[in-house]
Amino acid sequence: MTITARVHNRTIALPPEVEVEEGAEVQVIVLKAMPRLLATRVPSPAWLRRAVGAATSGLSTEEIMRASRGED
Numbered sequence: 001m002t003i004t005a006r007v008h009n010r011t012i013a014l015p016p017e018v019e020v021e022e023g024a025e026v027q028v029i030v031l032k033a034m035p036r037l038l039a040t041r042v043p044s045p046a047w048l049r050r051a052v053g054a055a056t057s058g059l060s061t062e063e064i065m066r067a068s069r070g071e072d
Contacts, residue, residue, distance in 0.1 A: 003015065
């Protein structure tokens with residue numbers, strides 16, 4: 001059987017439909033090492049800052065949508 005799983009907190013999280021007998025011997029092959037995300041500081045995208053600002057502005061959803069389309 002071959003499956004693809006993800007590592008989370010140094011634990012391999014199997015898909016829920018995969019049943020592996022307790023105590024079974026498995027082989028893990030690392031396909032690709034992901035960069036350390038915590039070590040890299042990624043700046044917030046401008047669209048996210050605008051969305052957060054709009055969400056906290058007190059405007060209704062319709063008013064925010066009109067402003068985003070340039071209809072104000």
